[in-house]
Amino acid sequence: MEWVPTVFIVFKASVLCIGMFYAIKWHYDRAKKEKGAEKQRAVLRTSAIVAVVFLLLVVGLVVLTFSLGTKLGLDLTF
Structure with a gap:
């Protein structure tokens, strides 16, 4: 039962990463077709x-979660 959350988290992360990759690729290819290099640079x-904002939000959420858990008295040691 301990492996179930790990598998679900890995699956969710991989699905989100693959979805982001194809979304960016689709917009990049579409920009290449329509407007050229300047539109491609804007998309990238x-x-x-x-991506940077997403990573900062994830890091902030992890820090907030651990600090709240520590304040509530949970044992969060690895």
Whole structure:
């Protein structure tokens, strides 16, 4: 039973990463067809900004979760 959350988290992360990859690829290919290099750069810049914001939010959520858990008296040692 201990492996179930690990498998679900890995599955969810892989599905999200694959979905992000294909979304960015679709927008990139579409920009290449329509407007050329400047539109491609804009799509890549925007996708990089979204990825950085996502990572910062995940890190913030993890820190908030562990700090709240510690304040509530949970044992969160590895």
